[in-house]
Amino acid sequence: MSGRGRLAFVAPRYGTDVVGGSEAVMREAAHGLAARGWAVDMLTTCARDHYTWRNEYPVGRTAVDGITVHRFPVEPGRGGVAHARLSARVQAGEHLTTDEQLAWLDGLFRVPDLFHHLVVDAAAYDAIILSPYLWWTTVTGAAVAPERTVVMPCLHDEAYARIPLLQTTLSAPAALWFLSEPEHELAHELVTLPDHHVVTGAGVNVPDAYDPEGFRARHGLERPYVLYAGRREGGKGWDWLLRAYALAVSRHALPLDLVTFGVGTVAVPGGLEGRVVDLGFLDEAEVGDAFAAATAYVQPSANESFSRTVMEAWLAGTLVLATEQSAVLRWHCERSGAGLCFGDEYELAQAMAFAAARPDAATAMAARGREYVLANYRWEIVLDAMERSLEEMR
C-alpha cells in the first residue's frame, strides 16, 4: 500500500495494443502516477476493439508494471438497428427522451461487474478517474462517488456532447481534467462546471532517438510520404483524406505517397494502388520512426480533444498539416507556430506541395513544434498538474 494514496482509473479499454487517444492518456497517466508512489488500480474491460466490444482479454486481476489491472467482462449491447436510429437522431440534433438516452447508452455495451466493483469498493479509493465522457463506464461510474470522482472528458464538439445524460459526467464529478483550452471552453458552453477543473494537458513520451532511414528500409518505403496515424474511419476524417489525397495526386502529380498505420480497414480507391501504403498496427517502438521519416503528418479529424499524434509528429521534427475544423488543432498550430491548417482539399494539396517543395522551411517550422511539446506536454509537467489537482481534492 502506498503512502500517497489509492487511485482507481476507469477506462473502457486498456493495453499497449489498444488504439485510442483517451485510452493512451489514461494508461500512461496511471503508470506515471504509480511510479510517483500512488497505489493504482486500472478498472477496465476485456475488450480490445471498440468496433465489436468483444471480450478478448481474460477476466481477472493482473499486475502490470506497478499497477493492478482488473478486467471485467463486457455484456454486448442490444442496440442494433434501434441504436443506429437513435444515433442518427442525435446526429440530426433531435432531443431524446430520458428512456431513449438510456437506451442509446446501453446500446453498445455494458460492464455491470465493473460498476458493482465500484459500488462496493469506491470508499477504498482516494480518487476515481474516468474517461472519456461518452461511454457507459464513465456515465455510470461517475454516479457512484461523485465527491471523489475526476472525469477526463476528452470532449470535442459533436452531437453526443449535447445528450443531457452524458453531460452529467461534466457537471456532477468533484473535478475535471481537460486536455486543451478549447476543450475547456467547449465544456463551459455546454454545462455549469464544478469549481474544481483544470487544463492538465496530456503527456507524450519523448523518444531518445529516431531512426527514419531504418524505418524506410524495414518497410520498403522508397518515396517520400505524408503520414496518417490512428483510427482509419469516417469519423476521424480518413475517408475525406483519401479523396483529398486522390485530388492532390491527380491534379498536381505530387511526389508524396500516403502512408498510414493504426486500426480500421483501408480500402484503397482505384487509381491509388501503390500510392497508399497501409502498415497496419505498428509496434510502439516504431511509431516515432514512422513520424520522423514522414515529409508531413496530416491530421484531418475535426473530433479531437488533444491530438496526441500531432505531438508525436512535432517531437519527431515533422511538419503538421491539420484541419481547421478542429478548434483544438487550430489552437495548437497557432500557439506553437508549427503547423499549417487547411480548410478544404485544395488547401491540403497545396500544403502538401509546400512540404515537398520547401523541406527547409517545413523543418524549421516543425522544430518550433518540438519546442512547444517539450515545454507543455512532457509527462513530468502533466503529472505535476494531475497531482496538484488530486491534493486539492483531499
Place this chain on the structure above:
Amino acid sequence: MRVLVIGPYPPFARREASRTMAAVREQVVGGNEVTVLSGAGSAAHRRDEIAGWRGALASLRHARGFALVVLLAGPEAPLRAAPGRRGRIIRLVDCVAWGLALRLLRRVTILADDPDLIPGSVGGRTGRFLWSGAARVVVGSERSRERLLTVAGVAPDRVTIAETDAPTPVDWSEGWEHAADREAAVSAIARRAARDRRAAERGR
C-alpha cells in the same frame, strides 16, 4: 431537347457541385434546355432526394417529359455513404433501386469521373446491376473505362472517356521561393488553393 441534370449543386458539396455545373454548361452549350434536380437547400430548379432509394424514386418522378437524364455520380450520391455492415446493406439497396430506375428511365447518361471513388459500387452483382443499367457512362480515364468493362460488366459501346475533364497538371514545385516562414507559407497556400478552386469550378 429537354435535359434533366441530377447531382449535387451549390451551395453545398463544392467540388461535386462544380462537376454538376460543368455538366449543365455543357448541355446548354449543346443547345439543350436544362433543368437541374438536386437536394434540399440547393440552388437547383427542383429539389428532392437525389441519393439512395428515395433518390431513385424521385428521379423517376421528376424525369417525366425529359428526353435525356444526366446523372452525376460521386462519393455521396446517387449511392449513400455509410460505414460498416449497415453501409453495405444500404449500398446494396441503393444499387438495386438505381439499377431499376436506370432501366425504367432508359435514356440516362452517368458522369462518373472515377467510379472507384464511389465506395463499393464497382464489383459484385449489385454493382454490375447498377452500372449496366445506364445507357451511357462517361468516365475520366482509360483505367476507369477498363474497370467498368471488366469488373462492372458494362458493354464497351456504352462507356466513353470524357474529352475535356482531364485536369491540367499544375507544377507543385514552383512558386514557393518566398514561403520561408509560416506566415508566408499560409498566405501562399491560400492563394494557390483559391486558384485551384476557381479552375475546378470552371471544370478544368
